[in-house]
Amino acid sequence: MFSLFYGLWKYLFSKMELHVLILGIDKAGKTTLLEKMKSMYSNIEGIPPDRIIPTVGLNIGRIEVANSKLVFWDLGGQPGLRSIWEKYYEEAHAVIFVIDASCPSRFEDAKSALEKVLRHEDLQGAPLLILANKQDLPEAVSSEELDRYLDLKKLDERVYMFEAVSAYDGMGIREGAEWLVEVMERSKRTEMLRARAGAMGQGS
Numbered sequence: 467m468f469s470l471f472y473g474l475w476k477y478l479f480s481k482m483e484l485h486v487l488i489l490g491i492d493k494a495g496k497t498t499l500l501e502k503m504k505s506m507y508s509n510i511e512g513i514p515p516d517r518i519i520p521t522v523g524l525n526i527g528r529i530e531v532a533n534s535k536l537v538f539w540d541l542g543g544q545p546g547l548r549s550i551w552e553k554y555y556e557e558a559h560a561v562i563f564v565i566d567a568s569c570p571s572r573f574e575d576a577k578s579a580l581e582k583v584l585r586h587e588d589l590q591g592a593p594l595l596i597l598a599n600k601q602d603l604p605e606a607v608s609s610e611e612l613d614r615y616l617d618l619k620k621l622d623e624r625v626y627m628f629e630a631v632s633a634y635d636g637m638g639i640r641e642g643a644e645w646l647v648e649v650m651e652r653s654k655r656t657e658m659l660r661a662r663a664g665a666m667g668q669g670s
Contacts, residue, residue, distance in 0.1 A: 483535045490564035492543040495599040499633035500540045532647045555588035567598035567606040591655040594626035602632040
């Protein structure tokens, strides 16, 4: 009987939705990334890159990766929209931060936006995947170069990884997404959010 209940618990546990924020300054390729992931994991044809317009507000995508249900929140990155980001922090299990690796002149803006995100207490302990996007372009810097530039060694015990990707052709996306699922499953933040959701469910 115990094994039956344990199996049911594990099933319910794996079916809980994990919320992932896709952040980054404007024109980094966040929506192109989300559309590419939809086509890779859901057999749903995403919007072609040349038809994607800047996000004003929020795009949502639901995708199953490695048997985990992920809900992606893709938020607009224009300066006037970044203040909206923090409204979503409290519920987020992890963060994907997308940077246009082909545009060094905007690295400083991306770095200051990322540092602000990481300082926010509502995102404490959330795993972080930093994507050096647009690797299909010849001028793109590598993920190692971007890592050196951003110099994030000051992070407080946060699990993070850099991945070189192309949201245009899909390079590196599976590796990044599967790493993120693995670290979210082990994350203390995920445990905390699950416990909170359970307590709220009992209270209702």
